[in-house]
Amino acid sequence: MNPLERYAPLVDDTEAFFAACERPLPSVVRVNTIKTDPERVRRALDDEGIEYEPVDWHDGLLRLSDGSPGTNWPYFHGWLHGQEEVSAVPALALDPQPGEKVWDSCAAPGSKTTQLSAMMDDRGTVVGNDNNLGRLSSLRHNAERLGVTNLVVTKQDGRNFSLKDFGFDEFDRAIVDAPCSCEGTIRKNPTTLEEWTLEHVHSVAAVQKGILSRAVQATKPGGTVVYSTCTFAPEENEAVVDHVLDTEDCEVVAFDCPLDSVSGVTEWEGDSYDSSVTDTHRIYPHLNDTGGFFCAKLEVGG
Amino acid sequence: MSDAETENVGQQFGRLPATDADREVEDRASREAVLDFFDRRFGIEPAVFEDFTFWEKGKGKIWIFADDAPSPIRVEGLGMTVLRTRQEHWKPTQSAIQRFGGHATKNVIEIDGEAAAAFARGEDQDLDWDGDWGYLIAAHEVGGEREPIGVGLYVYGELRSTVPKGNQESLSPLSTD
Numbered sequence A: 001m002n003p004l005e006r007y008a009p010l011v012d013d014t015e016a017f018f019a020a021c022e023r024p025l026p027s028v029v030r031v032n033t034i035k036t037d038p039e040r041v042r043r044a045l046d047d048e049g050i051e052y053e054p055v056d057w058h059d060g061l062l063r064l065s066d067g068s069p070g071t072n073w074p075y076f077h078g079w080l081h082g083q084e085e086v087s088a089v090p091a092l093a094l095d096p097q098p099g100e101k102v103w104d105s106c107a108a109p110g111s112k113t114t115q116l117s118a119m120m121d122d123r124g125t126v127v128g129n130d131n132n133l134g135r136l137s138s139l140r141h142n143a144e145r146l147g148v149t150n151l152v153v154t155k156q157d158g159r160n161f162s163l164k165d166f167g168f169d170e171f172d173r174a175i176v177d178a179p180c181s182c183e184g185t186i187r188k189n190p191t192t193l194e195e196w197t198l199e200h201v202h203s204v205a206a207v208q209k210g211i212l213s214r215a216v217q218a219t220k221p222g223g224t225v226v227y228s229t230c231t232f233a234p235e236e237n238e239a240v241v242d243h244v245l246d247t248e249d250c251e252v253v254a255f256d257c258p259l260d261s262v263s264g265v266t267e268w269e270g271d272s273y274d275s276s277v278t279d280t281h282r283i284y285p286h287l288n289d290t291g292g293f294f295c296a297k298l299e300v301g302g
Numbered sequence B: 001m002s003d004a005e006t007e008n009v010g011q012q013f014g015r016l017p018a019t020d021a022d023r024e025v026e027d028r029a030s031r032e033a034v035l036d037f038f039d040r041r042f043g044i045e046p047a048v049f050e051d052f053t054f055w056e057k058g059k060g061k062i063w064i065f066a067d068d069a070p071s072p073i074r075v076e077g078l079g080m081t082v083l084r085t086r087q088e089h090w091k092p093t094q095s096a097i098q099r100f101g102g103h104a105t106k107n108v109i110e111i112d113g114e115a116a117a118a119f120a121r122g123e124d125q126d127l128d129w130d131g132d133w134g135y136l137i138a139a140h141e142v143g144g145e146r147e148p149i150g151v152g153l154y155v156y157g158e159l160r161s162t163v164p165k166g167n168q169e170s171l172s173p174l175s176t177d
């Protein structure tokens, strides 16, 4: 059975949902404003005869008509980074400011990390952490290519991340772009769901709870924590948010999602979640012709 | 910091001393010397680097960081690689030249069309150049302005591309009219 069938009751238009999941994903790039600006990129792509379409909700995102984002001069100069449209949402929700200290707990290969750096004008500190050495080397490679200088790379388990080596003991903001069952990436990797099991969903949810708890603890009172996944399972989304609402000092805050989305669910398979999770966002593939995504914004109390 | 550094340890970053006179780790380049290198070789003004700190991890591998941190610090990466100081001739990194090379006022070799494409593929090529031998910034015109492509080594009438393997790309020559 297709595991995505479980989500049919959550989706308004199931036919459109399943049809979108079958289609390949458009190739999207983000303009790296550390090195250039959208206008110059468009000029350079025009000169090279590369076709693209602007993304209407963000002038720094372009849809390329032709497959590989990597073979053009703007990419070579580190002006572009291949990044899915939905993947640009969490950094916007986090809204980091130049000069702040920001923690990206699950950073590799760095699409969101480097977007955070750019939003901060490459000032202050982004600590990009991951526990996978191979993926950290992709993060390093991407950051170098994009000319990022405000990134500190660490290799720790996000669940018990230690700040003892740094000259500060709390972050202004944190983002947890968690490891997940990746159901929403089906359009990019059609074989993603072949190994899907409910046990895996539950075990990865335990890791997600651990990392998100640590992110709330490591962020200053009044600071912001964003939680995101590329999966549909409420066990990995609303249930994880509901867990930290219980165990840590924080609350869900509303944010404007720049893409069409629906509210987080308060009930799933006999469990119910805190009513504030309706301020989290679910993005289904058919809503904006993107991958699937979940994003929540939290404010730390205290 | 209690554990002051006196030698280079492979897995940690140490901040560069302000000047050679402040040096505690043997052979470590000073911040002043790094700024002086970019100024003398490429005419990049020291002011460009005013808000950055410089670090060494392992012998001669210099990194540039947008913020400050306790020194020494044990992390996997601190900012971006910027310079290699191990050899007699210091070599700026590809990332440094792409990020800061736009400020250069000398030792920039302008190439275009097929020459720029060959450089991006990592190839060596015969070229005339009246200036100094050594490391040059290869640049071309893209999107209406001059932009650094990377670091080239000019010797014996030849421009050798040092674009790292992982960054090399086969691109179509941009027309120059």
Ligand SMILES: C[S@@+](CC[C@H](N)C(=O)[O-])C[C@H]1O[C@@H](n2cnc3c(N)ncnc32)[C@H](O)[C@@H]1O
Residues within 6 Å of the ligand: A087, A105, A106, A107, A108, A109, A110, A111, A112, A113, A129, A130, A131, A132, A135, A156, A157, A158, A159, A177, A178, A179, A180, A207, A211
């Ligand atoms: C969804 S991916 C992150 C994608 C990344 N944020 C981006 O935008 O490019 C999740 C990452 O979490 C990492 N991860 C898994 N378990 C972790 C843990 N316990 N602590 C830290 N990172 C972990 C994985 O190695 C993986 O790179």
